[in-house]
Amino acid sequence: MDRMHCGCVSNSYWIPGLAFPDWAYKAESSPGSRQIQLWHFILELLQKEEFRHVIAWQQGEYGEFVIKDPDEVARLWGRRKCKPQMNYDKLSRALRYYYNKRILHKTKGKRFTYRFNFSKLIFVNYPMWDIRYPPPAVLGNSMCHTAALPPGVHREVLHNTILAHKLLADQLACRRLLQSPIDYDSSTNKKALGVGRHSIMPTSCFPGACCNFRSSGHLYLPGLSSQPSTELPLHPSRSLCSPTQVLPGTTEWQLCASRLIHQSQVLMSLEERIQSHRGAQGRATGGHLLNPYLGHRTMSSEDHLHALTSPSTMKPDPESQFRASGDKNTFQEPAEPPKICLGHDVSAKLYPPPDTEHMNLSSKAWLLKPA
DNA sequence: TCCGGAAGTT
């Protein structure tokens, strides 16, 4: 690599075992190729115990981190990029460029504190996985398996990232939906739908993924928990679809990852669109919400509450299926194909986030438990 | 401290 002359470390595998292999970097054909990006570097530091005194996850705040020693972080970044004049002023300018990209947010009022938007990052990392299909890894075929998992990716980390992301996305989606009802018209603002190829597209439900979170091993949630996932407060009905067709050789995590990526992409679209339409909040028509999952179908507030207070139907039970067939409050298939078609497993994802206790019916907002 | 514009660099 051309930076060797200035004593910089190679950008790939510079610390063995890190979760950022070559594929996560820019394509070799692009200008400035294979150059580490700042958010990558920040995550690298955050992963290493030895930098805990310099930069660390904020306990109890998902994705939030504190730069404890700004000068040292800037020095490390400058060393990595061969920019000896780097300082925190410049580094923080680079971080501020991430605000618009929604990779990072500033935690206002807290010095040197930022928050990662993992729901964005996960898709920066997995652009090759189409929303309509699970990654080929779940096919269990050893050839596909090799092709689908980019070389060097740590499955444990991927697994954890996806799980962590999903938990975050669930809460975000639920909270924002309820706190910011949106009057959304997909025909009048196509730009808002645009999150590249991960945007709103017809989806198909991948059959056979069976994922019980409680049995999926250890989950490290940055800034939230280093406990095994068995400690996480999960909704009792949150095991996913029952297995119908699991191909031999498919591991549980692969199935889980497949489904979660699939669902997370949908959730990301939702989140993006909610954020894009923040400005339209005040114009929301009273009484009816446009279902952000389904784009063009309206849903009354009561429908919404019903969806939210119903148990998860990710593992559809006969009772809920029966209820759905005769209940006008549940979604009906429209005459024309919906612009956004989700499997029932995804649309059934609405349930109170684990840290909520009460629901204010008039404001449709979840009231958070006091800390 | 933090923000974001503007211009420059690779």
Add this chain to the structure above:
DNA sequence: AACTTCCGGA
């Protein structure tokens, strides 16, 4: 494109 450098303003 992704910063780096500089800087005026809050």
